[in-house]
Amino acid sequence: MTNSSRPLPQPSRWSAGYWEAAAERRFVVQECRSCDRPIMYPKRVCPHCLGDDLGWRASPGKGEIYAVTAQLAGPPTGFADRLPYVVAIIRLDEGVQLMSNIVGDGALEARIGDRVSVGFEDAGGTVLPVFRLDESEVAR
């Protein structure tokens, strides 16, 4: 473990494409070519039809906050120097959900329903998709 033990993703054979895209500052969502549905988090087989003809769809990385919490104390190992930080569940416009951090202007005031857009953060060699509040939300 490096970087004061902050846990970093260890991609699986079927999720590597997601992290490779993130490394190039591209955001993708897994899709099933048999039933045409988006899948999050990436899976080995499609949970809707159990097919395994899966690929990646470029995503604009836009959505809204489904739930959010600002972490002020008692973090897991590797996050003490990041306090305060914001953990959120984001519902993408594609209809799937994922966890991420809300970063940037207004992050600590982020609320349910706020519109967010993807950004990228370099976490010691691994690029993590993170989200920022859209400007209209910050101006609120």
Add this chain to the structure above:
Amino acid sequence: MQKVRAAAVGIGEVPSGRFPERSEIEAAILACRDAILDAGMAPTDIDVVMPVGALASRHFNVDLVFSRLCEELGMLRSAKMNVQVMSGGATSSSMLAIAEGLIAGGLARNVLCIHSDAVGSLPKQAGIDLFSTTGVSEEWEAPYGHNMNAVGALAANRYMHETGTTEEELASVCVALRQWAQLNPHAMFRTPLTIEEVLASKMVATPLRAKHCNMLADGAAAFIVARAEDAPHITKTPVYVRGHGSLVTHYTVSQDTNLARLGFEEAGAEAYAKAGIGPEHMQLAQIYDAYPVWPLITLDGLKLCRGERAGAFVAAGETSPGGSLPMTTNGGMLSQGHTAVGGGIAVLVEAFRQLMGKAGERQVANLVNAVETASGGTWMDSHVTILSKEY
């Protein structure tokens, strides 16, 4: 309505808290011994031993898997099977359902269910890190600093948004549980707590403050499940299993599409239908907590608040001592202590204790029916069990 097939006939428990001198195996042995004696049984009456998965020590858990309790408690060559059951905090309900199923299928006669763990004696950061891996995806969530307080906070945030529940109402859950814990000699926290004290405590994970969060504890509890037809011959105080309902709604909390509800409405409807009685018959609600939002979600889903919002119902004192629906009278994980999986086991054992009339100072009068609930990991599932003194 389903045929009643199983009953709890004995319980045992050791106090929860920080007991660095008391090993997990010692606590397990004592809780099992008390349950066997409480049932008026001999160790050789037990044919199946079900130890719950323990988290703090892999070595202890391996001992549980490999029949150590059968050797410690005189069950060698009488016990037929020692099998671990584990679904995190939901294991109370799932283990009872599995025991009931084995009994109903003729595969077991008397099942000893036992949990022991010592997560309270872990160093503080080790405890935080341990619970940042239980139902938290290593690849998709841990890199973002996700942890158990964040789970309780995300659900509280969503629940308050959807229902209009206030911070004071959220705090009132902690206060009501503490009022019960003051009457429980096995509880970790027994000093009075006020809404003002909760709201004055340090913000940890918005909207949760330090006193909204549970403390890890060491503890152990056990119970024995027998055939319903045998139960009245074993004990004067059998507690019958009337019906169980459950639903899995996620692995990682970010994948729940209805975080303010989970699956309690569906699980409750199933349990009530099997039991043939409904929310209006429940006189005690033994609700899995850990964080104050979960009992509110559960009370709503089980329709236990007579049409009121759960937050308003709890804040009005309805679930406190003297209220119309006593809730989690052991004090829950928020006050008895979070013994890992055992938080749920303690909630279930308290349901049995109350229905057996053995709850001492906190005994609920004229009790016949109770509802017990549980959930595992990051509240991955919703379990509901209806229990009765008679049927």
